[in-house]
Amino acid sequence: MTTVYLCEKPSQGQDIARVLGATRKGNGCRSTSSEDVVVTWCFGHLLEMAPPEAYDPALKSWALDTLPIIPEQWRLVVKPSAQRQFTIIKKWLGRASRLVIATDADREGEVIAREVMALCGYRGPTQRLWLSALNDAGIRKALSQLRDGTETYPLYLAGLARARADWLVGMNLTRAYTILGRNVGYPGVLPVGRVQSPTLRLVVDRDRAIEAFRPSPYWTITSTLEAQGIAAPAFRAHWQPPKANCDSQGRCINETVARTVAQQCSSVGAQAKVTDCKKESKGAAPPLPFDLNSLQQEAGKRFGLAGDQVEKAAQALYETYKLISYPRTECRYLPTSMHSEAPEVLRALLAREPELALIQPSLDINRRTKAWNDTVVEKASHHGIIPTVESVDLDRLSATERQVYGLIRRQYLVQFLPDHQYDETELTLSIQGHTFVAKGKATVEPGWTRLFPSSKPAQRAGNDPHGEEEQQDGSGDNGTVPDLPEGTSCAVQSVGCNRKMTTPPARYTDGTLIAAMKNIAKVVTDPQLRAILRDTAGLGTGATRANIIATLKKRGFIEKKRGHLVSTEQGRQLIDALPSAITNPDTTAAWEQALEDIATGTGTLDDFMRRQLDWLNTVVTYAKGQTLSALAATVKGSALPCQCGGSAAEAAKSWRCAACGNTVWKTTFGKKLTVNQAAGLLAGKTVPLKGLTSKKTGKKYDAKAILTDGKVQLSFD
Helix, strand or coil: CCEEEEECCHHHHHHHHHHHCCCEEECCEEECCCCCEEEEECCCCCEEECCHHHHCHHHHCCCHHHCCCCCCCCCEEECHHHHHHHHHHHHHHHHCCEEEEECCCCHHHHHHHHHHHHHHCCCCCEEECCCCCCCHHHHHHHHCCCEEHHHHHHHHHHHHHHHHHHHHHHHHHHHHHHHHHHHCCCCCCCCCCCCHHHHHHHHHHHHHHHHHCCCCEEEEEEEEEEECCCCCCCEEEEECCCHHHECCCCCECCHHHHHHHHHHHCCCCCEEEEEEEEEEEEEECCCCCECHHHHHHHHHHHHCCCHHHHHHHHHHHHHCCCCECCCCCCCCCECHHHHHHHHHHHHHHHHHCHHHHHHHHHCCCCCCCCCECHHHHCCCCCCCECECCCCCCHHHCCHHHHHHHHHHHHHHHHHHCCCEEEEEEEEEEEECCEEEEEEEEEEEECHHHHHCCCCCHHHHCCCCCCCCCCCCCCCCCCCCCCCCCCCCEEEEEEEEEEEEECCCCCCCCHHHHHHHHHCHHHHCCCHHHHHHCCCCCCCCCCCCHHHHHHHHHHCCCEEEECCEEEECHHHHHHHHHCCHHHHCHHHHHHHHHHHHHHHCCCCCHHHHHHHHHHHHHHHHHHHHCCCCCCCCCCCCCCCEECCCCCEEEECCCEEEECCCCCEEECEECCEECCHHHHHHHHCCCCEEEEEEECCCCCCEEEEEEEEECCEEEEECC
């Protein structure tokens, strides 16, 4: 009797094997001496969807009349680099009396395991190890709570539906629009993605809205006032213009009216009288623990990190250092059962970081914030990201890993600190018959905000759900406003009338684009679709959004400028070439919701695929009738064939393939390449380079160059 544990990657497998006592090393596995327990592993996806030519060799050539390509029986093939490990897994699955799926506890992890099981023909008993943390305590807890394999099977169906939909869209529509582009002289590949294309459209639409924006003036009036007969500091109040003189945002657009009011209010002897005073004591609860996307948004805003950088750091904190719980979660809440673990976690944090001793007296171990919510967690695959009790020297962490860990640690600690308590005061005043308002806040108890020294309480509780950056018109107050009784007179110290200009929407950053993708249901344009979409519907998933953005960067469709994401001319022309049926975020959001329905058992794979095929046939038929006459080449000179099957377009300093990102710089290692050399590299050939100069010694040397992982590298073999 052999129980086989199938893991997602070697490091994960070795951690689980250690806890199980399976310490005997084997080829691609660990086992007990009796081989009653065997732990083996994948390297992520060992399999991939078969290309079109695997179904019909004639499909290797791209032609419109072969579209749409729709497999009758879907095939998976083993990646060439994974053949050896697949053979090892197949051997152990053939001997297994029981299989425990121990891949990452998410949709993709389920697919990685079950696609291997399917190709190996395994039909035996199956259980699921659902890991929330990779430290020993977390593994033991999960081993004691193994799930029946049928519980997570719907996740596999959802992953299968996503993979097939992505294949159908990518293979068919990339071919269709690339062929149409070549018909009008466009040299490169026009890649189309089910999620990538609408995400690119978000950036293109935002950039064009900014470029089309025409600023218009508006006027504000600010008065500095001081109470008479009452010891109180001076404060500022802001004019509330009549609606008849305002735009839709309540800003005065009538200069004559504004300057007349300012003149009247600054006349000799003018006074302000308090007509209403509202004072309210309020409390702000701490922000929730992070999910992956909110962590990416916060790290982007605070440290300028790209989404994929944050995900990589979080994965290392989870997998390598065991310092945090599972990071690719889409839930920000925690199960109440974990509250009992808080004393141990807090002790570990305080022992690891002595500087936290300053807040120790304020920590209340019995405090339960709104973060502890079983109802929400039960609907999710994983809880929010929190620290573990693992003891690790933080000096081992990279700078990015320390930054990300610090955010996660902070967000957990604030659950045990008091609420932020403050008094909010609002005065309404009349100056020469014109209404002014002064608003202010005074901190009574900083509470959890002491861990957020550089931001405002209103901003600390979370990120803007619409993915927008805060924009101020200068009319708000940050200071204290005195509590003045109604009827109090105030001297008018100064009155300022300021001309301001409206500002365009903010460009996207990694964080705000991720937020926009996540909350796409809030900005859909179709009212009928908006009515049925849940608030959680979005583009992609928490685990894929950063990679989608990174892919758009790699393919040259967007670029980062001064911390913001900007669409390139190539990206804009791609969006212009594609019909709205492909680029409309509304449709993709509905698909994502349908995938979630499959994952929860309320939708079926067959129904989803039937609708996908209907949509695909419609779009391909439409594409065949298009002529992309408006599509202009975005590059100079000629394109060179790339080993991926695409074309590398020539730019001023390089050749770059839009399909895979392969780039050959015209000057490489200080040597100017010939076109033939560049063509050889892009074709996957090893190209001799003579007369290179060493930067260290200044001496000449010869080497061979090859294109690896998208970049030219030297070889001295």
